[in-house]
Amino acid sequence: MLIIGEKISVIAKKVREAMNARDPKPIQELAEAQWKAGAHFIDVNIGPAEEKGEDLMKWMVESIQKVVKAPLCLDTTNASALEAGLQVYNSEWGRALINSTSNDPERFGMLELAAKHNAEIIALTIGKGGLPADAEERCAIAAEIMARAAEYGVPLEDIYLDPLILQVCTTQDQAMHSIKAVKMFQELNDPPMKTVVGLSNISNGVPKQMRSLIDRVYLTLLMYEGLTAAIANPLDKELMDAVKTTDVFLGNTLYAHSYLEM
Amino acid sequence: MSFVVPKESFNGKVLAVDFGKDEKALAVGGENCLPFLSFEGSIPNRPVIAYEVQDCAPDDWPDTVRNIYKDVSGDPVAWAKYCQDELKAGAIALRLVSTHPDRDDRSAEDAAGTIRDVLAAINVPLIILGSNHIEKDALVLVAAAEAGGGYNCVIGKAQEGNYKTIVAAALAHNHKLIAMSELDINLAKQLNILITQMGFDKEKLITDPMCSALGYGLEYTYSVMERIRLAGLAQNDATMQPPILGDVGMYVWKIKETVASDTDMPEWGALEERGITWEAVTATSLILAGANLLIMRHPRAIQTVNKTIDELV
Numbered sequence: 020m021l022i023i024g025e026k027i028s029v030i031a032k033k034v035r036e037a038m039n040a041r042d043p044k045p046i047q048e049l050a051e052a053q054w055k056a057g058a059h060f061i062d063v064n065i066g067p068a069e070e071k072g073e074d075l076m077k078w079m080v081e082s083i084q085k086v087v088k089a090p091l092c093l094d095t096t097n098a099s100a101l102e103a104g105l106q107v108y109n110s111e112w113g114r115a116l117i118n119s120t121s122n123d124p125e126r127f128g129m130l131e132l133a134a135k136h137n138a139e140i141i142a143l144t145i146g147k148g149g150l151p152a153d154a155e156e157r158c159a160i161a162a163e164i165m166a167r168a169a170e171y172g173v174p175l176e177d178i179y180l181d182p183l184i185l186q187v188c189t190t191q192d193q194a195m196h197s198i199k200a201v202k203m204f205q206e207l208n209d210p211p212m213k214t215v216v217g218l219s220n221i222s223n224g225v226p227k228q229m230r231s232l233i234d235r236v237y238l239t240l241l242m243y244e245g246l247t248a249a250i251a252n253p254l255d256k257e258l259m260d261a262v263k264t265t266d267v268f269l270g271n272t273l274y275a276h277s278y279l280e281m
Numbered sequence: 282m283s284f285v286v287p288k289e290s291f292n293g294k295v296l297a298v299d300f301g302k303d304e305k306a307l308a309v310g311g312e313n314c315l316p317f318l319s320f321e322g323s324i325p326n327r328p329v330i331a332y333e334v335q336d337c338a339p340d341d342w343p344d345t346v347r348n349i350y351k352d353v354s355g356d357p358v359a360w361a362k363y364c365q366d367e368l369k370a371g372a373i374a375l376r377l378v379s380t381h382p383d384r385d386d387r388s389a390e391d392a393a394g395t396i397r398d399v400l401a402a403i404n405v406p407l408i409i410l411g412s413n414h415i416e417k418d419a420l421v422l423v424a425a426a427e428a429g430g431g432y433n434c435v436i437g438k439a440q441e442g443n444y445k446t447i448v449a450a451a452l453a454h455n456h457k458l459i460a461m462s463e464l465d466i467n468l469a470k471q472l473n474i475l476i477t478q479m480g481f482d483k484e485k486l487i488t489d490p491m492c493s494a495l496g497y498g499l500e501y502t503y504s505v506m507e508r509i510r511l512a513g514l515a516q517n518d519a520t521m522q523p524p525i526l527g528d529v530g531m532y533v534w535k536i537k538e539t540v541a542s543d544t545d546m547p548e549w550g551a552l553e554e555r556g557i558t559w560e561a562v563t564a565t566s567l568i569l570a571g572a573n574l575l576i577m578r579h580p581r582a583i584q585t586v587n588k589t590i591d592e593l594v
Contacts, residue, residue: 273512273521275470280478281520 020262020271021060021248023092023116024053025219027083029066038065038075043082054087058253060116061087063104064094072100080104092141092250094118098128105136114139118250119181122146122160122167130171139177141215142168144200150183154199157182161204161212179215179248180204186223187233194221194237202244216241218251235261242269288321290314293517295510295573296484297326298524300372300435300457301406307372309487309573310524315510316571317593327594328568330575330583331372331408332364333530336387336395337379343540345556346530346578357395358402365403368583374408374576375399376531380421381412389424396428408435408576410459410528419443426450435459435574437526438489441472448481459526461489464498466505466512473520486523487574494532495563502527503570510571527567530578533560561585 026049029035037045050061063079065072072095080091090113093104101117108115119141120129133140144151144160151157161180168178182200185193197216205211221237222230235258238249242265253259260279266272275281290313297311309329314322336357339347353359357375364370377392379385400407409425411418418438423446426436437459439447444460451458460476462468469490477483490505512521533539539556541549549555560582564575568590577583 272516273470273508273518274467275474275520276467277471277474277478281474 020242020246020266022058022253022259022262023060023062023215023248023250024050024056024058024253025062025064025217025250026053026252026254027062027079028064028094029068030064038079041078043078043085046079046082047086050083050087050089053253054089056253056256057259058089060090060092060113060248062092062094062118062250064118065097065100066095068095068097068100072097073103076100076104077107080107084109088112090114090116092116092118093138096126098132101129102132102136105132105138108136108138110137116141116179119143120164122163127167127171130168130173133177134172139179140168140173141179141181143181143183145183150185151196153196154182154203157196157200158203158207161200161207165207165212175208175212176210179213180207181215181217184216184218184220184237186225187221187237188224198240198244201241201246205245211245213247214245215248215250216246218249231255231257234258238262239265242266286320290321291514291517293514293519293522295513295524296486296522298457298485298487300408300433302431302433303404305371305405306433307406313514315514316569319594324594326573327590328573328575329372330564330577330586331374331406332368332370332580332583333374333376333576333578334360334364334399335376335378336392337385342534342578343556345539345553346534349580358398361399361403365405368580370405372406372408373399373403374410376410376412377421377425378412380417381414382417383414384412386417389420392421393424393428396425400429400432406434407432408437408459409456410437410576413438415440415442419446422447423450426454426456429456430454433457435487437461437487439472439476441468441475444472444476445479448476448479451485452479452481457485457487459487459489460523461491464491464493464501464505466490466508469505469509470512470518470520473523477520483519483523487526488521488523489526489528492528492532492567494529494536495559495566496538497532497536499563499566503566506567506570506572524573525571527564527572527575529560529564529567529575531576533563534578557582557585565589 115138117138117140120126121143142164144157182197187194201214204214222233267274294313295310299308308326311325353363361373379387380392411422435457438461440461460472462472493499493502509521512518557579564586
């Protein structure tokens with residue numbers, strides 16, 4: 020199970036201020052903390068970054084790669100900022116992951132960037148016409164994205180399909196639709212398609228003290244269906260312990276009494 | 282359509298561990314594929330066989346193997362030199378049997394003296410083994426590690442009950458270390474974790490999942506070794522990537538198939554051939570399971586296994 024550390028996000032005030040002030044320290048500290056906590060990728064979410072997005076993404080990539088030897092997940096809707104980040108990206112510790120494309124024509128450019136820069140890419144299974152109703156609709160969208168990826172020359176092994184996780188507190192029935200979609204996505208190709216979720220969406224809007232519990236129980240169910248990766252908070256120790264324990268049950272790691280310490 | 286050989290590749294890699302010094306130094310491990318499947322990856326080092334030498338006369342060894350060493354086995358220095366010079370041993374494993382409380386209960390200082398004498402006489406790498414007595418080994422191996430300082434030896438075996446002092450000694454005197462657990466892959470992993478949590482570099486570890494002879498549970502040893510290798514390669518489990526030791530000789534040369542005479546067991550065939558074959562077959566099975574380092578006793582069994590390795594690499 021791969022964890023994409025979500026803490027470096029424009030949504031967080033501390034990160035946003037550091038971005039604006041071009042102060043690398045708080046961002047580097049968050050990157051290091053997540054990496055040490057077991058994150059496999061570090062997400063770099065600069066948001067739409069309409070002003071000087073290119074500069075910002077470049078600076079973020081360079082600042083973070085100075086301190087962690089981990090691949091990054093570049094997260095912005097601004098394609099030229101994304102490309103600027105890819106141009107300075109050091110792939111010594113793994114290829115970059117683009118977050119994200121979808122079935123919206125405005126996002127097809129991201130596939131082009133993935134092909135051009137040999138990056139992996141997350142594909143959200145939504146189109147222009149609103150949210151998908153169920154797992155079957157998510158699969159139909161996934162198939163369209165896969166066909167489009169082939170046109171752009173992106174190998175299917177480089178795509179992580181994202182079923183789009185919705186809030187349990189407002190759309191309770193969607194929780195199971197997304198889990199079912201993770202299972203069905205894998206059947207769209209052989210070898211199975213990779214899958215990813217933005218985990219914390221599930222607990223958006225619920226009281227703060229319940230979020231960690233909801234996240235980790237939901238992630239366990241997703242892992243059981245074969246989820247490849249989750250954008251999540253690696254600093255949530257209970258979440259990480261649940262991941263490690265589930266990996267033991269699934270036979271992905273070998274049990275030893277100290278497995279939680281590894 | 283032409284046939285394409287299906288190939289499997291792994292993310293993990295067995296750690297390479299070197300021991301000994303100067304031009305006689307050896308390395309084991311380093312492969313990123315299953316044993317001898319070099320078409321799937323690279324195998325930089327072949328399995329190494331060390332000749333077993335003891336610090337006292339091997340009175341409990343059967344004649345087949347005892348007679349080979351009868352002129353030298355009263356003296357560990359002469360015995361080790363014989364293995365190195367006459368038998369062309371690439372490595373020596375000196376077992377400090379006499380320190381066992383049930384044998385001669387010799388002191389740690391005595392053992393240290395033996396180590397110094399042997400090291401002064403040979404130039405091939407030395408593996409230093411205790412007597413497999415938890416408490417006594419903790420004393421003996423600490424003294425032995427100090428005596429062997431600077432020679433980059435392999436010392437062992439550190440077990441759950443005594444690993445702390447032995448790890449500290451290996452760390453202080455810069456030796457490689459054998460971590461032994463009893464035929465249980467989860468305990469093998471746990472011991473490796475505990476040892477590395479003491480600050481011991483996993484790249485200096487050798488795992489001994491405990492050996493057994495053909496007919497006496499070899500399939501358990503085989504299975505544990507195979508699963509360790511797969512965990513290290515396929516799951517990329519860093520705690521399961523040290524090279525594996527098979528301490529073959531001591532398990533083979535005590536079972537009835539290597540001891541019972543021709544007259545007692547005529548249907549089993551000639552005793553000498555039987556014993557040698559038993560050791561060779563046990564050892565060969567384990568290198569196929571993933572063992573990187575073997576400790577053996579009979580020169581002809583060792584030659585046979587080395588020839589098999591020549592043909593497989």
